[in-house]
Amino acid sequence: MATQHSRSAARIMMAPAVILLLGWMLVPLTMTLWFSFRQYLPLRGGDLGGVGFENYVRFVTSSAFWPSVQATLVIVGGVLFITIIFGVLLSLLLDQPFWGQGVVRILVIAPFFVMPTVSALVWKNMFMDPVNGLFAHLWKFFGAEPVSWLSEASLFSIVLIVSWQWLPFATLILLTAIQSLDSEQLEAAEMDGASALSRFGYIILPHLSRAITVVLLIQTIFLLSIFAEIFVTTQGSFGTRTLTYLIYQRVLESQNVGLGSAGGIYAVILANIVAIFLMRIVGKNLDA
Amino acid sequence: MARAVTTRRKALTTIAAWSVGLLIFFPILWTVLTSFKTEAQAISDPPVFLFFDWTLENYSVVQERSNYMRFLWNSIIIAGGSTILGIIIAVPAAWSMAFVPSKRTKDILLWMLSTKMLPAVGVLYPMYLIFINLGLLDTRFGLTIVLMLVNLPIIVWMLYTYFREIPGEILEAARMDGATLKEEILYVLTPMAIPGIASTVLLNVILAWNEAFWTLNLTAAKAAPLTAFIASYSSPEGLFYAKLSAASTMAIAPILIMGWFSQKQLVRGLTFGAVK
Amino acid sequence: MGRITLDKVQKKFGDVEVIPPLDLTIEDGEFVVFVGPSGCGKSTLLRLIAGLEDVSSGEIRIDGTDATDLPPAKRGLAMVFQSYALYPHMSVRKNIAFPLKMAGLDEAERNKRVERAADVLNLTDYLDRRPGQLSGGQRQRVAIGRAIVREPAAFLFDEPLSNLDAALRVGMRLEISELHERLKTTMIYVTHDQVEAMTMADKIVVLRAGHIEQVGSPLELYHSPRNLFVAGFIGSPKMNFIEGAEAKKHEAQTIGIRPEHITVGDGPWEGRVGVSEHLGSDTFFHVHDTGLAETITIRAPGEVSYKAGDTIRLAPQEDKIVRFDGNGLRIA
Amino acid sequence: MGRITLDKVQKKFGDVEVIPPLDLTIEDGEFVVFVGPSGCGKSTLLRLIAGLEDVSSGEIRIDGTDATDLPPAKRGLAMVFQSYALYPHMSVRKNIAFPLKMAGLDEAERNKRVERAADVLNLTDYLDRRPGQLSGGQRQRVAIGRAIVREPAAFLFDEPLSNLDAALRVGMRLEISELHERLKTTMIYVTHDQVEAMTMADKIVVLRAGHIEQVGSPLELYHSPRNLFVAGFIGSPKMNFIEGAEAKKHEAQTIGIRPEHITVGDGPWEGRVGVSEHLGSDTFFHVHDTGLAETITIRAPGEVSYKAGDTIRLAPQEDKIVRFDGNGLRIA
Amino acid sequence: AELTIATVNNGDMIRMQGLTDDFTEKTGHTVEWVTLEENVLRQRVTQDIAAQGGQFDIMTIGMYETPIWAAQDWLVALDDLPESYDADDILPAMRAGLSHDGTLYAAPFYGESSMVMYRTDLLEAAGMEMPEEPTWSDIEAAAEAMTDKDNEIYGVCLRGKAGWGENMAFITTVANSFGARWFDENWTPQLDSEAWSEAVNFYNSLLENYGPPGASTNGFNENLALFQQGKCGMWIDATVAASFVTNPSDSTVADSVGFALAPNKEGVEKRANWLWAWALAIPAGTQQEEAAKEFINWATSKEYLALVAEKEGWANVPPGSRTSLYENENYKEVPFADMTLRSINAADPNNPTVEAVPYVGIQYVAIPEWAGIGTSAGQEFSAMVAGQQSPEEALSKAQTMVADEMEAAGY
């Protein structure tokens, strides 16, 4: 496959994608880096001069910073946890023979197509509203005090909404993975005397590890930057201010571009820490 | 494993699977149902499920208020355009990675993916300035480019995983048969990878369709897609569940229907090389 | 112990009867091979015995007790799969120990048994590798190891060698035969390769479309095939079949003569040499235009050499000619 | 025309020299087979000739002109891949026509040529099917068809039969041989199956670790192997090698004798029968405890039968004994 | 020419969209509407104006933005509108709030203050009456009397949703009416003052005891929906809400709503009413300045009011912008007209608090940092209403945060 000719062709064909992405990454990022060292306040006339690392210091020392990192990690972690656990269970269920598999699959996949904005609006208003929401009706029906989900259990609610959107994705990937398991392996385990639970633990789960890694990677990429769900539901209140949202507030609400840019650089660093960490696992798992 | 599954067990599984399926689908179903209610029925206590006076009023209200077709058309153009553009750029790149791998291939791939982790808000301001200078604000072209760039890493990765499964021998055969590189990709690789390309296209149309940050921030009137349409409904005054439901239904229906029709393709391809 | 009896065992998939009711007894310690063309039901039969498929009707007895409804693990049988079905994420040691772990043995005991099995199978050096790091033959042995440690009443093999290359296949064939010599455990072995069947079996069961065509020792099948199907299936290169006048002479519808039973030189038949295949030890000539059949294949010693197009005369060994009637059954 | 000359051709992957500088000439019209153990560089050599890999140094000439830097398509060679590499999305017709289309032929001409090739290969009825709807043998033929239509200077085959089952393999082997008879085009054929090599080749090139061990006709290799490696590689079952006192007697470091050249009965050697393999036509005995080598394999006629443990006497045919010196080279 | 107009998705604006044809007919200009939810709108237009994006020819902005943007020369002055426009007809309070250095920079589309809306039927049933100028004690007493949680009737609905334009607008007016202020004359934050503590504690206990569940996520729209469903005894909010709660097609309690001035604390002369206008402004640098002016001339004119009155009835006319409207005989029949005007007139953006302050704005502080400060503080108070922290904690966090922000902004 590898003649000199094809190698140089490969380099040329890779170039557009690499150059575009490099530009996409570098140009705005460089500008962000530049802003982050400036006192840049558009509402006060724009660039008011360099301030060294002041923005950086201010951003981390602000009382909102660590809680926002924590909220980010809780949301990402929570959604990953829920989607993977339920994704595995659901894919096991859907892998069994039953009537109407096609239809159920259509039902399960549907949330994936829903815009984040729409799903957040629907959940917030029609389900989680403490007076008119369906949950409130349900709670009242069982004689319980309705919960104001978005304030009393804000992080949980957001995790729930986001999980609902991503569960189909996890389930589908895991289901395909389960279906790709060589049935002879399960039979061998059965011959070896493994119970259904042992077969799950010793055969199916290890087989799924690769798929789980992929779910982990892709979802993390998307979850680190969730925005619409928070913007629509809590606007960052009740401890749901993620790093992304905090930066948004700095840049757009306070119109402090310098400070926000410093936050952006921190987010890039956080993303890269997570990325390196993920790539380690994924790289290893994808090789095997 | 192919032992006779008892009917009893199958029935139980059926019940369980349908229950879970309906539970997951319920929010969407409820939204669609609510969109046909009057506002009063939408908040009635106890909630009415099916037995209400079905009305199309909400849809006409929504349509009156905003030109749905224009938003829809923009969504189609932007989602479709960015995907097609992405595919055109990604196919050669994925070909290179899959068939002429080098020591750096994997690093490049992971680097590409990592660009997706950059927080969009962090670079919004610079992007806005760039767009102003290039005159791309509120143009479908500009948005198409941005969404293409946003999703390019995913496209490359997906195509790469499909291409890797295509035996290199077939491309070599084409080469022996006298095909040039272009012909090799056009006549042999692409047709063979159609299922993979199809699911890549689908996934990216969905991602682009639902992208709500750039589409909202870089458009005004002319290029605004459905995400902007829904942004004007997030809280109209007074009772609004039914109207919100109608607008939501209109925003998600096209992609939902497309997704359902092509779900086999999508599911088959949604594996990112996770399954081998 | 490992006497397996199938009593009117029948298997349907939906409406398709893959195995029509069938009786078969496998004696303790026997090496029985199921052969037959692809899709004839060999694997299905094996899986019925293993308990991986339910019988549609009939009874399976193992050592006299009814096992028809026992789950696979309870039947005391071990199976080696065509794909080996090794657990890719476990080391060789863990793979082999898996059935023991499932049986609840403690670790010390497990290790002891695993090491004994590894010793028998020459796997000691590979115990800590993953299956992905092993060659085909080694994987094969791990699969056997996993079967051995359970000390089963019988081993079931489903085309265990079909994924190996020719040279390795010969080696593994010998290893399995030797293992059987040593353990004297009942073995049921599925293959569609008749060389394997011939060289390994105590008893061959020839299947066609779920029916048993013949049961017998390899040489019985070679010398006294019950019908045309068995005659054609057993022996390589294939038996030559001749119909028409020549068959009439022997008062048969069809006569069969194996390539190794035709000598070149003076004889009643004449033909033109087509392709000849020199193996060194032997040469196979494909002879055309004999007026008997399209091609007559003969086996000659390695030294014999003809060019394509040469005309040669052939002499069948009259006593080796097999006769078949109109129904394809051998006339004794 | 199809004379291919390799002149000091060398191939490195990174720092690993897979093919050390090597000379080889393939004459026009020859059927040359590359054999050798897995990983010895057969495929690499073939791909160098095809132009799918760059040579690290040296020169490849086709019909006298330097082809070293020509792209694959320009070399006028056609290749049949192990996996057949058919285009799954094209009909058989389109598959076969693809090289013609790439060469810019018009449709009428393409169809004419495709139909001619299909005729030769008995594919006419399948022209409108997709490869996925064909059996292994048919796919094989389509792959050959795609090679034929280009009327190449030479055909390159890389283990084209290794994906087929045993029975089909024999059939296809014959077909390819017949094709060569008919077309008389140069063919280079890679296999690791020595039966294929022996039966098909005009000339066999035995490779080991990128080195050419011997080049010669099948019978030359069988009768006069240049060294221990070739002697062991060619012939099935393998030649028996004996060292020590017995070899000394023949003034050699090692002597070799093929299983078919040892007769059972009265003779100088004695041993205990181990596994015996009954093929019907022949029986192979693996004899232990001869004091000569761990196992001596012998081939006896099908009728001969001993039980495991029997003691038998063996007589080697003295004139067939091959002698090797300390370096493993045959002593002429 | 084609005008691109960014606007908020409230009823009056939507109604204007429906009437655009009239404008096109008269002038030949066409209009592209970008209708966005309030928060999204603010973000979009601020972003666009700050970066000089030039995406819009007209922006819908509020009283808060106008003076700040005008100071940056980002807006086109509206001092050359034709005579017929009658700029002097604009209510003086509105005009003051939308001007910078005495020049009008945004034309009010409608204006509002806040007032008390209450259920006359419930109050009657409780045997009470609402004075036209209630104090906070009156409010508390009425709330207690009307609350009937078993029947899902909550005495008072107030804004709890975080946001400078949501809960902070209301809380700031409460604070004003308790005699508190955001900053002293040296821009030192005053959230640690006694008055603030009193105000916030009062607000919190009112919601805690008599408010609906989930009050911490209720904004204008949520409360409106609750009130229309008959679930609120009282609601203190924007005067524009009056037309919605009295509209029988949307409201179940349309004919039993009473109005009163926003309350004050006994002895404090400032009432808790705010002043706000959604106004149309033209960003400097637009290519369509002339056409944009024509549009503003049309949309905020007396004729427009008449047009709406003709098509939709007087109750649906955008209120609060013009004196002439309140002098109109037909409009005087609208039940809330008078109270709206009184509320608006009671507000004085240039003099919002008891003690002197260095800023203008009643329910906001007209400095660029306010949006950030207000929203962050709003989140603390929202968390307080959700029961996640005490008023004291909320105040002290807000105080620290505001001090930080002010320092960062260089005060």
Ligand SMILES: Nc1ncnc2c1ncn2[C@@H]1O[C@H](COP(=O)(O)OP(=O)(O)OP(=O)(O)O)[C@@H](O)[C@H]1O
């Ligand atoms: N789960 C199943 N459902 C329906 N039909 C089946 C199933 N499993 C096997 N069959 C059918 O039963 C027949 C016998 O299959 P089986 O696998 O036993 O053949 P085999 O002799 O093992 O063939 P091979 O040599 O190809 O492995 C085939 O026709 C096959 O198509």
Ligand SMILES: Nc1ncnc2c1ncn2[C@@H]1O[C@H](COP(=O)(O)OP(=O)(O)OP(=O)(O)O)[C@@H](O)[C@H]1O
């Ligand atoms: N692209 C490559 N990069 C590095 N090493 C390679 C590459 N291709 C082949 N090799 C190495 O070159 C040697 C020869 O490989 P080749 O494929 O030619 O063997 P082969 O004789 O065809 O073996 P087989 O019979 O298994 O097909 C092997 O050791 C192989 O690992």
Ligand SMILES: [Mg+2]
């Ligand atoms: Mg089988």
Ligand SMILES: [Mg+2]
């Ligand atoms: Mg090879």
